[in-house]
Amino acid sequence: MARSMHVRRPATLASLAAELGVSRTTVSNAYNRPDQLSPELRRRVLDTARRLGYPGPDPVARSLRTRKAGAVGLLLTENLSYAFRDPAAIGFLEGLALACEDAGTGLLLVPANPEREDVASVHRAGVDGFVVYSVPDDDPHLAAVLERPVPTVVCDQPDLGTVDRVGIDDRGAMYELARHLIGLGHRRIGVVCMRLARDRNDGFVTPDRQHAAHFHVQRNRLSGLAEAFSEAGVDWSQVPVAERFDHNMASGASGAAQVLDRDPGITALICTSDVLALGAMNEAARRGLRVPHDISVTGFDGIRAGEEAGLTTVRQPVLEKGRAAGKLLLDANERTRPRSVNLATELIIGKTSAGPRGGAEERWFGP
Amino acid sequence: MARSMHVRRPATLASLAAELGVSRTTVSNAYNRPDQLSPELRRRVLDTARRLGYPGPDPVARSLRTRKAGAVGLLLTENLSYAFRDPAAIGFLEGLALACEDAGTGLLLVPANPEREDVASVHRAGVDGFVVYSVPDDDPHLAAVLERPVPTVVCDQPDLGTVDRVGIDDRGAMYELARHLIGLGHRRIGVVCMRLARDRNDGFVTPDRQHAAHFHVQRNRLSGLAEAFSEAGVDWSQVPVAERFDHNMASGASGAAQVLDRDPGITALICTSDVLALGAMNEAARRGLRVPHDISVTGFDGIRAGEEAGLTTVRQPVLEKGRAAGKLLLDANERTRPRSVNLATELIIGKTSAGPRGGAEERWFGP
DNA sequence: TGAAAGGACCGTAACGGTTCAGAACCAATT
DNA sequence: AATTGGTTCTGAACCGTTACGGTCCTTTCA
Numbered sequence: 001m002a003r004s005m006h007v008r009r010p011a012t013l014a015s016l017a018a019e020l021g022v023s024r025t026t027v028s029n030a031y032n033r034p035d036q037l038s039p040e041l042r043r044r045v046l047d048t049a050r051r052l053g054y055p056g057p058d059p060v061a062r063s064l065r066t067r068k069a070g071a072v073g074l075l076l077t078e079n080l081s082y083a084f085r086d087p088a089a090i091g092f093l094e095g096l097a098l099a100c101e102d103a104g105t106g107l108l109l110v111p112a113n114p115e116r117e118d119v120a121s122v123h124r125a126g127v128d129g130f131v132v133y134s135v136p137d138d139d140p141h142l143a144a145v146l147e148r149p150v151p152t153v154v155c156d157q158p159d160l161g162t163v164d165r166v167g168i169d170d171r172g173a174m175y176e177l178a179r180h181l182i183g184l185g186h187r188r189i190g191v192v193c194m195r196l197a198r199d200r201n202d203g204f205v206t207p208d209r210q211h212a213a214h215f216h217v218q219r220n221r222l223s224g225l226a227e228a229f230s231e232a233g234v235d236w237s238q239v240p241v242a243e244r245f246d247h248n249m250a251s252g253a254s255g256a257a258q259v260l261d262r263d264p265g266i267t268a269l270i271c272t273s274d275v276l277a278l279g280a281m282n283e284a285a286r287r288g289l290r291v292p293h294d295i296s297v298t299g300f301d302g303i304r305a306g307e308e309a310g311l312t313t314v315r316q317p318v319l320e321k322g323r324a325a326g327k328l329l330l331d332a333n334e335r336t337r338p339r340s341v342n343l344a345t346e347l348i349i350g351k352t353s354a355g356p357r358g359g360a361e362e363r364w365f366g367p
Numbered sequence: 368m369a370r371s372m373h374v375r376r377p378a379t380l381a382s383l384a385a386e387l388g389v390s391r392t393t394v395s396n397a398y399n400r401p402d403q404l405s406p407e408l409r410r411r412v413l414d415t416a417r418r419l420g421y422p423g424p425d426p427v428a429r430s431l432r433t434r435k436a437g438a439v440g441l442l443l444t445e446n447l448s449y450a451f452r453d454p455a456a457i458g459f460l461e462g463l464a465l466a467c468e469d470a471g472t473g474l475l476l477v478p479a480n481p482e483r484e485d486v487a488s489v490h491r492a493g494v495d496g497f498v499v500y501s502v503p504d505d506d507p508h509l510a511a512v513l514e515r516p517v518p519t520v521v522c523d524q525p526d527l528g529t530v531d532r533v534g535i536d537d538r539g540a541m542y543e544l545a546r547h548l549i550g551l552g553h554r555r556i557g558v559v560c561m562r563l564a565r566d567r568n569d570g571f572v573t574p575d576r577q578h579a580a581h582f583h584v585q586r587n588r589l590s591g592l593a594e595a596f597s598e599a600g601v602d603w604s605q606v607p608v609a610e611r612f613d614h615n616m617a618s619g620a621s622g623a624a625q626v627l628d629r630d631p632g633i634t635a636l637i638c639t640s641d642v643l644a645l646g647a648m649n650e651a652a653r654r655g656l657r658v659p660h661d662i663s664v665t666g667f668d669g670i671r672a673g674e675e676a677g678l679t680t681v682r683q684p685v686l687e688k689g690r691a692a693g694k695l696l697l698d699a700n701e702r703t704r705p706r707s708v709n710l711a712t713e714l715i716i717g718k719t720s721a722g723p724r725g726g727a728e729e730r731w732f733g734p
Numbered sequence: 735t736g737a738a739a740g741g742a743c744c745g746t747a748a749c750g751g752t753t754c755a756g757a758a759c760c761a762a763t764t
Numbered sequence: 765a766a767t768t769g770g771t772t773c774t775g776a777a778c779c780g781t782t783a784c785g786g787t788c789c790t791t792t793c794a
Contacts, residue, residue, distance in 0.1 A: 738793085739792075745784105749781085749782090756775090760770090760772105761768105763768070
C-alpha cells in the first residue's frame with residue numbers, strides 16, 4: 001500500500017531534512033548515530049520518514065561514501081548453477097557462507113558464463129573483495145578480478161604470489177593414493193579426469209595437454225599419479241587418461257567405458273573426483289566387473305555418497321576450505337606478503353580397492 | 368605488483384580525464400560507449416588508464432548514478448549455511464541462480480541471522496530487488512525488505528497481495544497425500560513437522576500453535592492433513608504432532624520417536640518433509656518396525672535421497688520455483704497488480720506406504 | 735556556395751549519502 | 765564574571781560516476 005502511494009519523487013535524506021527543517025547531518029545521525037541527537041528529535045525524524053515513505057539511507061549511496069559494500073564476491077566460472085550440483089562445491093559454498101555470516105557480510109554470486117568472454121559482470125560487482133574458486137588459470141574473469149583494487153583470495157588455484165590462496169596438496173594427496181594402489185600391486189591402470197582446459201575435450205588426454213592443463217587441481221592430481229607410477233616403473237605415457245568436460249556421474253561412466261575399451265586389462269581405475277568414480281563404478285557393474293574383485297576404483301573429495309558406497313578416496317575438508325577463504329578475505333589487512341594456506345587431506349581406504357586378481361604374475365614379468 | 372605500485376591516491380575517472388586533457392564524459396564513453404569517440408582516442412584513454420592503474424569505472428558510483436545494482440538479494444532467515452544443507456533449498460537456489468545467470472545479474476545472499484533482530488543487513492544490501500524464501504511471516508527481516516522500494520518476490524510465503532509470489536498448493540497437496548493414506552485404511556496416525564514459529568519448540572504441538580503457525584508452508588501442510596483426516600472421522604486434536612526446530616534427519620528420528628512413544632499403535636507417520644521422513648524411517652528401523660509392513664512413512668518435497676529410498680511423498684518442482692521467482696523479479700515491470708504463481712505438485716506413491724496390518728479391525732470400531 | 739547532417743567531444747548537474755570541524759546554547763565550576 | 769565542559773545541531777566538502785543537452789567542426793549534397 002505505502003508502496004504505491006508515493007509515486008511522485010521518492011523521498012531522500014535531503015528532502016526529509018528540508019521537510020523537518022533540520023540539516024541532512026541530523027537525519028543521517030538519526031539512522032546511524034542515535035546518540036548524536038536528542039531522543040525527541042530522533043523520534044520526530046523517524047516518524048516523518050515513515051509518513052513520507054522514506055525507506056532509510058540508500059545503500060548504494062552509502063557504499064559510495066563509506067567505500068564499503070558490505071559484500072564479498074564469489075567467482076566460479078561455470079554455469080552458476082553448477083555450484084549447486086557438485087557436492088564439493090556446495091560444501092565450499094557452505095563454508096564460505098558461514099564465514100560471511102559471522103562477519104555480517106553478504107555473499108554475491110557473480111555470474112561468469114565461461115562461454116562468453118564477457119567480464120562486465122566482474123566490473124559491475126560492488127564488493128569489498130573476491131573469492132575465486134577453481135577456475136582455469138587463463139580465465140579472463142580471473143584476470144578481471146585481479147585488476148580490481150580489492151583483496152582477493154583464490155581457492156584451488158595456483159599460488160599467484162600476489163593474492164591470498166587456500167588449497168590442499170592435490171599432488172601429494174594423489175601421490176599417496178597412487179602409492180596405496182601400487183602397494184596393492186596395481187601396475188596396469190586407467191584414469192578418468194575432469195576437464196583440463198576451457199575447451200571441450202571428451203576423449204583421451206595427450207601428455208602435452210596434461211602438462212599444459214589450465215585447471216590447477218586436475219593438473220596436480222595427474223602429476224601426483226604420474227610421479228608415483230613412474231617411480232613404480234610404469235610408463236605413464238602409455239596410461240590411458242580419459243578427460244570429461246562435464247562433471248557428473250554420466251561422465252564418470254562414459255570415461256570409464258572409454259578407458260576400459262582401450263585396455264580391458266586394467267586392474268585399477270583412478271578417478272580425479274568421487275562423482276566421476278561413482279559413475280565409473282556404475283559402468284563397471286554394467287560390464288559385469290565386480291569392484292574391487294575384478295577392478296579397483298578410486299575417487300577424490302570424500303563426498304557423502306562416496307562414503308556410503310565405501311569408496312577409496314582422498315577426503316578433503318571442503319567446508320573448511322570455504323570458511324578459510326572467507327576468513328582470509330575478511331581480515332585482509334595490510335600485511336607484508338600474501339598468505340597461502342594448505343589444508344590437510346586424509347587418505348580413505350574404502351572397500352573399492354584391493355589387490356589385482358590376475359595381476360600377481362604380471363607384477364614379476366610386466367613392465 | 369601493479370597492485371602495490373600506486374599506493375597514492377587511486378586514479379579516478381576524473382583524474383584520468385585530467386591527465387589526458389579530455390572531459391570525464393569522454394573517459395566514461397571510452398568504457399561504456401565505444402561508438403561515441405574515435406578509436407584512436409579510445410585506445411589512448413585505455414592505455415593511459417592501464418599506465419595509471421585505473422581499474423575502470425567504480426561499480427558503486429556507477430550504481431548510484433544509474434540506479435541499477437545489477438544484483439538481486441536473496442533473503443532466507445536461517446543460518447545462511449542452512450540453505451546449503453537442505454536439498455530442497457539447494458534446488459531452489461539452483462533455479463534462482465539459473466534465472467539470474469540468464470539475465471547476467473548477480474545473486475546476493477543476504478545474511479539474516481534469525482537469532483538477532485538485526486535487520487541492518489537488509490538495509491545495507493545494494494540490490495535491484497529481493498527474493499524472500501520461506502521465512503516466518505512475522506520475521507523482521509521480511510518487514511525490512513517490504514519497506515525497501517524495490518520489487519520483491521516471496522516464495523513459500525503467504526500471498527501478501529502487494530508483491531509477487533511463487534509457491535505451490537501445500538494444503539491441497541498434503542490433503543491429497545492424506546487421502547491416499549486414508550484410502551489405504553489409516554486412521555491412527557502421527558505427524559512430524561518442521562518448526563512452526565521462530566521460537567524453538569521441540570515437542571508436541573498444541574492446536575493453538577498449529578493454527579497460529581508463522582511458517583506458511585508448515586501451517587498449510589498441517590491444515591491439509593487436518594481437513595482430510597477430520598473428514599474421515601479422525602479427531603485431529605488427538606493426533607500427535609511433533610515439532611522440530613532443526614531440519615535434518617536426526618530431528619526426523621527424534622520426532623518419530625516422540626510420536627511413537629506417545630502412541631505405539633499408529634499405523635502411519637506423516638512427515639512434512641522428506642528429510643524428516645528419512646530420519647523417521649531410521650527410527651522405525653531402530654525399533655524393529657518394518658516399513659511399510661508395520662508402519663507407513665511419508666514425506667514431502669521429492670528429494671533425490673527420498674526417491675532412492677522409495678519414499679511416498681509429494682514431489683514439488685523446487686528448481687522451477689527458484690527459476691520462476693527469479694524470472695518474476697527480473698521482469699518486474701509496471702503491471703496492474705502483483706502476480707501469484709502456483710506450480711504443480713505430484714503425489715508419488717512409493718513403497719513406504721501400504722495398508723495398515725493390524726488396523727483392519729480398528730477401522731470398524733476405532734474412533 | 736549555402737544549408738543540412740553527422741561525428742566527436744564537452745560542461746553541468748545530479749545521484750544520495752557520510753563526515754568532520756565547528757557553532758550555538760546551557761549548566762556547572764572556579 | 766569568566767572559564768570549562770557537554771550536548772545538540774549545522775555547513776560544506778567529498779565519494780566517483782553517468783545523463784542530458786549542448787557546441788564545434790568537418791562533410792555532403794543540391
